[in-house]
Amino acid sequence: MATAMVEAAIFQGLSWNPLADLRELFAYPFMVNALEAGTIVAVMGGVIGWFMVLRRQTFAGHTLSVIAFPGAAAASLAGLPLAVGYFGFCGLGALALAGIAGSRRSLSAESAAIGSLQALALALGFLFVSLYHGVLNGLDSLLFGTFLGITGRQVTVLLAVAAAAVALVAIAARPLFFASVDGDVARARGVPVRALGFGFLLVLGLSVAETSQITGALLVFALLVTPAATAHQLTPRPGLGIALSVALALAVTWLGLALAYFSIYPVGFYVTSLSFGLYLLVRVSRALASRRRTTGQLALEAA
């Protein structure tokens, strides 16, 4: 039913009346659900992603989001609810990643271990999908998700999970920040660095598992990494940075949803393109600014 409504609504395009267009955005329940879900995901992704970028765990984050895919495939093969698969696999993945990070091997050994884990997850996912013949048509939506088919109940579940995840990170924010910036000093001051690292990966896995049911396994990552990376480019201050990261994620998601509503192209494309565009803009302007500063200094020294 939801898809039929999407079909009906999607090709109407923009009118010349922005107010009417805006009202139309909220006219359909599926669109309201998508906006609500997008808002929740953006806030959660902005907060958790900021810490993920700070801790340089982008690869681990991407691996977790990939692990959601075999989770879903395994659940549909076993006839269990999809959510069981998402949460089960992401929880296991977080455990494995924490084990890899905790063994404190060299950087190259760690990246090999994470890469192998991710490849195994994808191989399993494909295996499950081919064993369960019926789902092959749904593979695209498992991987890329559908923003526009979300039910009201899903939004409630999403809200609960997101609130729990953000609350956990907020409680541990100060020691987590300390441990992420300078692990050795934090450890010397008695901060439980290992436990924090493990807990953070679990929360990351939890939020990824929930988000990937809506955005698909591959695109969760877009909302986690790019707004946070942009915020880190703009300010090193934690409070301001997290606020910026959330604001950017929100703006990108809302704009992306609205654009997707009035065109035939998918939400994921708009969300990722907008956020990457912003990131590039900030990178380029910062590079220009620093070049101007150095040439200014050189001129001063010459004078």
Added chain:
Amino acid sequence: MFAHEFMRHALIAGSFVGLACGLVGYFVVLRAQVFAGDALSHVAFTGALAAAVLGLNILAGLFAATILGGIIMGILGDKARADDVTIGSLFAWTLGLGVLFLTIFTTQDSAGNGTAGVRVLFGSIFGLSTTDVRNAVVLAVLAGALLLAIARPLLFASLDTAVAAAQGVPVRALGLVFLALLGLVSAQATQAVGALLLLGLLAAPAGAAHRLTTRPYLGLALSALFSVGSIWIGLTLSYVFPTLPPSSMIIAAAVGVYVLALATTAARDPSAFWLRQANGNVA
């Protein structure tokens, strides 16, 4: 098993793909650039779909996208090593583009060719033609020769960038060439095991080789050997049990080798292994 032509094709092409992946993978792991390989595999997916949408040769799109992707990552990154946040942002966008092309492709091609995306993502090693096999062999030999030609300076630059740069080794140029080479190999492996699974061929055999030896040339050989071996094991498994997809079996074999390597090195010197674990707790 060798009586079937598709199986012979798969074994020949697979061996050469495995060889190239094993060799390049050794350096990918050494330089801790597995994430770059991960990103390139998604770039491969987007490139192939873009070519399909534009009506160009899919293979050409694949190679152009991955080589270009490798070079862009090298340029954006610090010292041509591409830091993980830059890679992450770039490839989140690549994924978005991939979704776009997938949508256009599936709506454009109303005959219901929705499996094209799946083929690119997970490969089709049992469907290779004679030309595909020849291409795979030529490219693998080319990539392998190129890599061995720059192996010595690349090794130096990877192990100690600062000293290598001081000695006049062109560190940045080497990094760029290496990433372009990685792109080439990624595109080639995409045909065999698919865009999503080639990461396993890059990371797992090389990771096992790094665990087993610190000597570089022995490690390179081991990595290539493991990689080719996993392809053979995977193909045989998939031939014997036709319900199991070949790409999954290849990766399962590669990860199996890696886990075995972890287990044997841990068993060889259990005290050192547990000491390291304990140190991880304390230090």
